[in-house]
Each structure stands twice: as structure tokens, then as C-alpha cells.
Amino acid sequence: MNRVALVTGGTRGIGAEISKELQAAGRTVVATYAHNDDAAQAFAAETGIKAMKFDVADYEACEAAVKKITAEVGTITILVNNAGITRDATLSKMTRKMWDEVMDTNLGSCFNLCHLTFDGMKAEKFGRIVNIGSINGQAGQYGQVNYAAAKSGIHGFTKALAQEGARFNITVNAVAPGYVDTDMVRAVPPDVLQKIVARIPVGRLGHADDIARGVVFLTADHADFITGSTLSINGGQHMY
Numbered sequence: 001m002n003r004v005a006l007v008t009g010g011t012r013g014i015g016a017e018i019s020k021e022l023q024a025a026g027r028t029v030v031a032t033y034a035h036n037d038d039a040a041q042a043f044a045a046e047t048g049i050k051a052m053k054f055d056v057a058d059y060e061a062c063e064a065a066v067k068k069i070t071a072e073v074g075t076i077t078i079l080v081n082n083a084g085i086t087r088d089a090t091l092s093k094m095t096r097k098m099w100d101e102v103m104d105t106n107l108g109s110c111f112n113l114c115h116l117t118f119d120g121m122k123a124e125k126f127g128r129i130v131n132i133g134s135i136n137g138q139a140g141q142y143g144q145v146n147y148a149a150a151k152s153g154i155h156g157f158t159k160a161l162a163q164e165g166a167r168f169n170i171t172v173n174a175v176a177p178g179y180v181d182t183d184m185v186r187a188v189p190p191d192v193l194q195k196i197v198a199r200i201p202v203g204r205l206g207h208a209d210d211i212a213r214g215v216v217f218l219t220a221d222h223a224d225f226i227t228g229s230t231l232s233i234n235g236g237q238h239m240y
């Protein structure tokens with residue numbers, strides 16, 4: 001069915017693949033991005049998917065964007081909170097700014113966009129929310145107290161909101177990717193990454209479409225009995 005899907009951080013990396021797969025599943029997709037205009041324009045030209053620039057950490061910016069999308073495209077009933085950043089450092093070297101940026105962008109954005117779209121989903125008696133967590137929110141990761149806390153927070157947020165959404169046919173699930181071949185993972189120092197890949201039982205990094213397929217599965221119209229779950233897609237690196 002042609003429903004409106006919003007994918008944050010949806011023009012690059014895992015998000016771009018999620019946007020494309022949702023479009024292929026018949027959804028009308030709007031993808032958000034924060035900085036990279038060139039990548040967003042290329043993505044929009046290639047896919048025909050509308051790309052909107054705003055900061056998902058900023059509640060007022062989210063509010064304006066949701067109003068615009070609702071008026072111009074329709075009520076958002078599929079929401080994929082995918083936008084995320086890293087500011088990796090060991091705790092001693094991590095600044096308060098690095099903590100705040102990651103918490104606000106990765107976890108605060110989930111609050112912002114769920115808060116702003118939930119009533120619309122209730123009115124439609126249909127909603128599919130997928131929050132992108134991480135293996136590092138499940139297992140922790142050296143040098144990522146900020147990211148691990150935010151992603152772990154996403155997993156708790158998901159289970160709490162799932163309980164609120166259930167009676168309105170709004171499902172809320174998380175996908176927890178492992179290490180996927182994206183710019184974010186390519187930024188990990190090569191020697192560190194090599195050791196991480198050596199611990200992945202399937203012997204390779206994930207591909208963005210490995211994650212996107214999970215999102216399409218969880219957002220299907222008939223996936224109404226799956227809620228509050230976390231789908232780990234990590235090549236067997238962490239079995240949770």
C-alpha cells in the first residue's frame with residue numbers, strides 16, 4: 001500500500017538503502033539529511049526520492065519538517081529513525097560536547113520524530129516505527145561510551161513505546177546492525193577494523209541492503225504482531 005515513510009539520514013549509507021527498499025515496496029519515501037548536499041542531490045536525482053535537509057536533533061526543525069511533509073506528501077505512518085553519528089574517544093579524551101552531540105542526534109532524534117508523528121499514526125490506526133540501534137548498544141564498544149549509551153537507550157525507548165503503540169496498531173521495533181560497509185565504519189582505524197572483522201563469524205562486513213531488508217520486513221502492513229522486538233543483523237558477531 002502507498003503509505004508515507006520518513007527515513008532519517010536516508011540519503012547515504014544504510015539509510016539510503018532503506019529508502020530505496022521502502023520505495024521498491026511501494027511506499028512514498030521522504031529522506032532526511034543534515035550536511036552533505038551533493039550526496040543528497042545525487043541520491044534524489046537517482047531515485048526520485050525527496051530529500052529534506054534539517055537537523056533531527058533540533059525539535060523545532062523536526063516540527064517544521066513534519067508539518068511540511070504532512071501538508072505536501074501526506075501523514076507519515078512509517079518512521080525509520082536511522083540518523084546517527086559517532087564521536088569516538090576513550091572516556092578520558094571524550095568531551096562533554098562529544099557526549100551531547102551523539103546523545104542529541106542518535107537518541108534525541110528518536111524522541112523528536114516519534115513525538116511529532118505518533119498522534120498522526122494513532123489517527124490513522126496504523127504506524128510502523130523502526131529505530132536503528134546497534135550491536136554496540138547491545139555489547140558496548142571500547143571508545144564509544146556516548147554511542148553505546150545512545151544506542152542502548154534506543155533499544156529501551158523502543159520497548160517502552162511499543163507498549164504505548166500496541167492498541168493503536170502502531171508497532172515499534174529496533175534493528176541492531178553490526179559492522180556494515182559504510183563511511184561510518186570505514187572511519188574506524190584500519191588495524192582496529194581488521195580485528196573487529198576477524199570476530200565476525202560470517203567473515204565479512206555487512207552490506208546496507210542486509211539491514212534494509214530487515215526494515216522492510218518490520219514495516220510491512222501485515223507485520224502487526226511484531227512489536228517491541230530487536231532484530232540483530234550482525235553476521236553472528238553478537239548473539240543477543
Ligand code: CAA
Nearest residue numbers: 086088089090134136141142143178179184185188189192
Ligand atoms: N580493548 C582493549 N583495549 C583496547 C581496545 C579494545 N577494544 N582498543 C584499544 N585498546 C587499547 C590500545 O591497545 C591502547 O593501549 P596501549 O596504550 O597500552 O597500547 C589504548 O587502548 C589506547 O588505544 P588507542 O591508541 O586506539 O587510543 P586512541 O585514543 O588513539 O583511539 C579509539 C581510541 C578512538 C576508541 C580508537 O581505538 C577507535 O576508533 N576504535 C574503534 C571504535 C569503534 O569500533 N567504533 C565503531 C564505529 S562504527 C559504528 O559505531 C557503527 C555501528 O553501529 C557498529
